[in-house]
Amino acid sequence: MLALIADSLERERATSGRDTIAVGALRIVINRSPLAVREAAVQAWPLIDSLYGTAAQSLVTRPYFIQAVDPDTTVRRRVLRVGSEVPWDLSVQDLTSLLLVNVPIAPPDRAFGDWLGGPVRPRLEAKADAGRVYVRLVTAPSKAARSCFLGDLTGCRSALDLDDADDAFLKWYPTALERRVVLQRSFADYFNRPATAGSWNRCTRGDDNACIQLLRSIPHHAIPQPLDLEARRLLVYAALRRGGRGAYVRLLADSNGAISNRLASAAGVGLDRLLSDWRTEIIAARPAAVTIPPWGAFIAFGWIVLLAGCALTSSRWRAT
Incomplete structure (x- = not known):
């Protein structure tokens, strides 16, 4: 209760003597300054x-609080406990990014937030994000990821947890x-200690049951997963x-529902159709292959000859 009162008082202090800028449903409470808030x-x-x-209409009652400050001043400023402190010469592009990564919309329920790794935020680098997921899909040391890459939607479902x-x-x-490799890569120091040394040694010697028991002792979220959180965000x-x-309202409507069902409900299609759309986007974002021009081979050969000549004329190779 005291925390709520303190927060309310701090918000009241943050709004006093400020302007409110409205764009769509966005409300931005800010002090007077040259900062290009409206443009952003x-x-x-x-x-x-x-x-x-x-x-997004709920943002009418959930404003941003921004304190624009002189980046060159040496005057001591009061501590800002609500909102963000921003230099007033910040570019429109950077300020736009700041608004996008700090949208004050109500957070999702814990189950969805844990699966996604945080709240849903607007995309900033759509093509680059998909390209990184493509690389992960190709290189992940997991059969589920490899199956997904080859078009098996069951593998995609597993890889996305x-x-x-x-x-x-x-x-x-x-x-x-x-299973043995993922344990050796990620948990060697953790399990190679007196309490678990016996199981660890059996696992590293090929006892798969020991490996499975060790993996079961690890919290679900701590086990390295085939695809990172960026892949899940792209699915959302x-x-x-x-x-x-x-869609967003439907996504968060049933906080007790399975994530797969909630995604399908948000999309308005079956999960397999949604996964197919997601995979198509990822495959289309395949990074461009690096091509070597025809003359590149001659340059490389020239360097090889030059370095070989330097090596042969070195004093280390001359007879004494």
Whole structure:
């Protein structure tokens, strides 16, 4: 109760003597300054509105609080406990990014937030994000990821942790070798200690049951997963894009539902169709291959000859 009162008083202090800038449903409370807040809000609002749809209207009652400050002053400023302190010469592009990564929309429920690794935020680098996920999909040491890359949507479901299974790692790493490797790469120091040394030694010598028991002793979120959180965020974006303006509301409507069902509900299609859309986007973002021009081989050969000549004329190779 005291915390709520303190927060309310701090917000009241933060709004006193300030202007409120309105763009769409965005409300930005800010002190008078040269900071280009309206210009940044005009750029940010369409991205915010397209992501959250009807839920974006709740931002009318959830304003940003920004304190624009002189970046060159040496005058001591009072501590700001509500909102963000921003130099007033910040560029429109950087301020737009600041607004996008700090959208004051209500956070999702804990289950969804844990799966996603945080709140849903507008995309800043769509093509680059998908390209990084493509690389991860190709290189992940997991059969589930490899199967997903080859078009098996069951593998995609497993790699994105949508199976709602306690032993999901058995699908991420279905072979004994994969399980042993993931333990050796990530948990060697943790398990190679007196309390677990026996199980660890049996696992490293090829006892898969020992490896499975060790993996079961690790919290689900701590086991290295085939795909990182960026892949999940791209799946959420695909669901919201397909589902229209009411998608975000549907996504968060059932906090007790399985993540897979919630994504399908948001998208308005079956999960397999959504996964297919997501995979198509990832495959299309394959990074361009680096090509070597025809004359590149001659330059490389020239360097080889030059370095070889230097080596042969070195005093280390001359007879004494």
